[in-house]
Amino acid sequence: MMTTKKLWIGIAVLLLFVPLGVILPRLFGAEGAWGEWGLDGIRNLTGFVPEGMKRLAGIWKPPLPGYGVPGQSAGLCEASVGYVLTGIIGVCITAGLMYVLTKLLLKKNGS
């Protein structure tokens, strides 16, 4: 199946275009997805922050929140570069983890 190389190249090309996922929303003044607001967003929408949400919202501190590189500014250029970089990191780790799981899935018991 020689298409895997071509497909990985396709993934790499897609990664170069991910800044569209940052640029397009900004261009149209759109925020994040419905239902993905942060605590401030909820407060702006409803006037309060539900108690349970307050408790759970910070339960996990991801290392690269919002697909940004720590220290990057809010400018479109840096956000785009950060998005590509975190995209690359994410794709590599995701593919790597899936690869490891696949090895486990291929193990036949007793063989």
Place this chain on the structure above:
Amino acid sequence: MHIPDGYLGPATYGSMFAMAVPFWAIASWKLNRTLKAKQAPYLALGAAFSFVIMMFNIPVLGGTSGHATGATLIAILIGPWAAIISVSVALFIQALLFGDGGITALGANCFNMAIVGGLSGYGVYRLLAAGSDVKSKRRWIAAAVAGYISLNASALITAVQFGLQPMLERSPDGIPLYAPFPLSIALPAMALEHLFLFGFIEALVTALVVQYFQKNDPDMLA
């Protein structure tokens, strides 16, 4: 469509984990029995594709944005069980490393996007493409329709999970403890944007890649 931490109360996020686990188990068991070594690279590709396609946020009227998931496409190419696992892996990394989707909500997000998305997309595709030639127009049309329906199924179930929170999880005086919007708001908000925009994007992505395989590697579609 990634539900963050804090939107679902324990009753919901707990049951969604409970519902996801059997599907993860069945998918793993199925793959263990049927996966061939030469198919293995496609799982990693599928997981990677799902991850990257979810980074393309498309803005929609009303000021929000959304994305495709690739679950149907992956199911068409390597089967629904592989799709469940690979999209779940992408969602797991998105939550863990980038905070895209909550950790408590991971069961729900995997159930909605990977499981419901993968299975419904696969089912619709097989139904509509049945008996057609691998390179036929009907195949990619079936793929497009399957992608559209599957993403809307995911969106619908996500909206229901959101919309039930004010009723399921509230303080003694009726104040919502988690997601504050009822079904009457959550359902139209999510359903309309997926019916009128994001569903078509998923359909387009699915159809285009299926067409690519029809031309370059039709065996994958057999």
